[in-house]
Amino acid sequence: MRSITPSERRARLAVRHRLAASQRTDDAAGIARSLVALHATDPATVFLSVAARSVSATPAHVEKALYEDRSLLRLLAMRRTMFVVPVELVPVLQASCADALAVKQRRTYGRLIEQAGVIDGDVQGWLRDVENATHEALLARGEATGAQLSADEPRLRTQVDPAPGKSYSRPTNITTWVLVTLGCEGRIVRGRPNGSWSSSQYKWTPIEAWLPGGIAQLDADEAKAELVGQWLRAFGPAPASDIKWWTGWTVADVKKALARLDVAEVDLDGTTGLVLADDLDPVAEPEPWAALLPALDPTPMGWQERGWYLGEHAPRLFDRNGNIGPTIWWNGRIVGGWAQRKDGEIATQLLEDVGADAIAAIEAEAGRLPGWFGDVRAIPRFRTPLERELVS
Known part of the structure; x- marks a missing residue:
C-alpha cells in the first residue's frame, strides 16, 4: 500500500x-x-475564495461569471448547504443531492402547514399548486x-407558526419555503x-436563464x-x-458510489485513505506560499479530519457548530486567523512561530485584500472566537 504523508497531502492541496x-x-x-x-452560505465567501486564488481578479470578475456569462450557479446541495458551482456540474448535483432534498423540504414544510391548521384538505396538493402558480408568476416576470x-x-402570504408555544417561534409566511423548494x-x-456582493437578498430567476433546456x-x-470522483480528484486522498x-x-x-469508481487504498499516517487509481503519482512540492482564506472557504471545509493541516488551532478558529472563520495559511497549514475591521483594516494574528519569510508573505497577502473589499464590510455570518477578538 502506497503511503502518502501529510506534507504530500499539503502539496496536493496547494496545487x-x-x-x-x-x-x-x-x-x-x-x-x-x-x-x-464554492461554499456560498455566506455570500462573501464565494468572492473571497476567488480573491485568495486569483492574480488580479476583482469582484466584478465573479459577478460577470455569475450573472452575465452565467458559467456559475447557486444551489442547495450537499448537507443542505448553499454552493456556487460550474453550470456543467448542476445536473450531477441535482440528481445526487438536490432531488432528494426537494422531497424532504416539501415533506417538512407540508407537515408544518398541516400542524398549523391553516389549510383544509390535501395540504401537499395545495402546496404543489402554490409552487406551480409561483413558478408561473416568475416566468411572467x-x-x-x-x-x-x-x-x-x-x-x-399564508402565515404559519413553525414552533407553536415556543418563546423563540414567530409566525412566518411561506414565501421562502416555496421558493426554497422550487430551487431544490x-x-x-x-x-x-x-445590494453589494456581500448581500444575501437575492432576486429569483427561472432556471432557463442559466440552462435554456433546463x-x-x-x-x-x-x-x-461522478460527484465522489470529482471530490477525490480535488480533495483526495482521504478516508471514506x-x-x-x-x-x-x-x-x-458512499459505498455504492465508490463501488462504481476505480479507487486505490493508501496509508495516511496509519489511517486508510482513498484516492483515484490513476492519481497515485507524487505531486511536486510547490514554491512556498501564503494565503488568507475566508470563513467557510471550501479548502478547510473539505475534510472532517483536519489535523494534518489544522493542528491544535480549532478552538480559536471554529464556532460551536463547526463553521470555520477566516484563516491564515502557510505552506499547506493553518497558522493563524484574520478579520476585516469596521474601518476596512485587515487585522491578522499568528497562532504559532512561522519565521520572517512567512510573515512577509502573509503581510503581502493581507495587503491585497483592502483593494478587493473596497467599501464593502463583510462580517462573517458565523462568528468565531479569534475573528471576534480581532475586530473588538
Whole structure:
C-alpha cells in the first residue's frame, strides 16, 4: 500500500486548490471547478475564495461569471448547504443531492402547514399548486424578489407558526419555503442580489436563464459516483468518512458510489485513505506560499479530519457548530486567523512561530485584500472566537 504523508497531502492541496502562486488564475469558474464547488452560505465567501486564488481578479470578475456569462450557479446541495458551482456540474448535483432534498423540504414544510391548521384538505396538493402558480408568476416576470412574487400569488402570504408555544417561534409566511423548494427542484435560481456582493437578498430567476433546456436528468447512482470522483480528484486522498461528511450521505450511499469508481487504498499516517487509481503519482512540492482564506472557504471545509493541516488551532478558529472563520495559511497549514475591521483594516494574528519569510508573505497577502473589499464590510455570518477578538 502506497503511503502518502501529510506534507504530500499539503502539496496536493496547494496545487489542486490553486493556492500556490503558480496555480492562481483570474478565471472564477475555473477556480470553482478546482474545488468542485464554492461554499456560498455566506455570500462573501464565494468572492473571497476567488480573491485568495486569483492574480488580479476583482469582484466584478465573479459577478460577470455569475450573472452575465452565467458559467456559475447557486444551489442547495450537499448537507443542505448553499454552493456556487460550474453550470456543467448542476445536473450531477441535482440528481445526487438536490432531488432528494426537494422531497424532504416539501415533506417538512407540508407537515408544518398541516400542524398549523391553516389549510383544509390535501395540504401537499395545495402546496404543489402554490409552487406551480409561483413558478408561473416568475416566468411572467422573468426576475423577481420574494415580495414581488407574494404580491402575484397571495397564497405565499399564508402565515404559519413553525414552533407553536415556543418563546423563540414567530409566525412566518411561506414565501421562502416555496421558493426554497422550487430551487431544490431545479426550477428556479437565486440571481443577482439587491445590494453589494456581500448581500444575501437575492432576486429569483427561472432556471432557463442559466440552462435554456433546463437541468438534464441523470441517474442518481451515476451522479453520486461522478460527484465522489470529482471530490477525490480535488480533495483526495482521504478516508471514506470524509466523503460521507462532505456529501452528507449515508455510509451505504458512499459505498455504492465508490463501488462504481476505480479507487486505490493508501496509508495516511496509519489511517486508510482513498484516492483515484490513476492519481497515485507524487505531486511536486510547490514554491512556498501564503494565503488568507475566508470563513467557510471550501479548502478547510473539505475534510472532517483536519489535523494534518489544522493542528491544535480549532478552538480559536471554529464556532460551536463547526463553521470555520477566516484563516491564515502557510505552506499547506493553518497558522493563524484574520478579520476585516469596521474601518476596512485587515487585522491578522499568528497562532504559532512561522519565521520572517512567512510573515512577509502573509503581510503581502493581507495587503491585497483592502483593494478587493473596497467599501464593502463583510462580517462573517458565523462568528468565531479569534475573528471576534480581532475586530473588538
